[in-house]
Amino acid sequence: MAVYKDRNGTWYVSARYTNWKGEADRKVKRGFETKREATEWERNFFLENAGNLEMTFEAFYELYKKNMQDRIKLSTWKMKESVIESKILPYFRKKRMCDIKPRDVVTWQNQMLKMCDDNGEPYSPVYLKTIHNQLSAIFNHAVKFYDLPSNPAQKAGNMGKEKSREMLFWTQAEYQKFAEEMMCKPISFYAFEVL
Numbered sequence: 001m002a003v004y005k006d007r008n009g010t011w012y013v014s015a016r017y018t019n020w021k022g023e024a025d026r027k028v029k030r031g032f033e034t035k036r037e038a039t040e041w042e043r044n045f046f047l048e049n050a051g052n053l054e055m056t057f058e059a060f061y062e063l064y065k066k067n068m069q070d071r072i073k074l075s076t077w078k079m080k081e082s083v084i085e086s087k088i089l090p091y092f093r094k095k096r097m098c099d100i101k102p103r104d105v106v107t108w109q110n111q112m113l114k115m116c117d118d119n120g121e122p123y124s125p126v127y128l129k130t131i132h133n134q135l136s137a138i139f140n141h142a143v144k145f146y147d148l149p150s151n152p153a154q155k156a157g158n159m160g161k162e163k164s165r166e167m168l169f170w171t172q173a174e175y176q177k178f179a180e181e182m183m184c185k186p187i188s189f190y191a192f193e194v195l
Contacts, residue, residue, distance in 0.1 A: 128160025
């Protein structure tokens with residue numbers, strides 16, 4: 001529970017805490033450039049272990065990552081991680097979880113709406129919704145498991161929209177034309193007739 005200077009000039013933290021089994025344990029983390037960084041890490045470590053939402057968004061994201069990474073497919077996690085680290089963390093990184101309000105989310109959404117992709121085109125509505133969903137998932141995790149009173153991303157409302165899935169149907173005349181062409185392949189013809 002203290003910060004010390006290492007022999008090589010960097011700082012380290014030696015913290016005693018009670019682990020998830022209820023046993024006394026010790027955590028040592030080395031390699032901090034400044035005493036301030038080491039103290040900040042120690043503070044976040046204790047807040048994380050206590051489940052206290054006075055921690056920064058960045059610290060909570062690390063906790064979220066630890067909790068969720070092994071529960072979903074690797075490809076899904078990589079997509080989530082990419083979106084969170086490039087679009088969400090730069091804005092919310094140093095804000096405390098308990099201090100993030102719907103107005104902060106709306107301000108962030110406005111920034112996202114102004115951003116453009118590599119081609120200079122604004123982000124598509126589907127991509128904007130994907131980004132918002134990742135932020136909302138983090139807050140939902142905090143609500144469900146760490147007693148955050150409410151999800152500010154949900155209160156702020158969505159940005160973007162889901163892809164509209166338009167279904168195209170054949171007319172009777174279009175199907176008749178298709179069926180005439182398929183008659184030379186009896187198996188395929190009968191399969192389509194059954195459908």
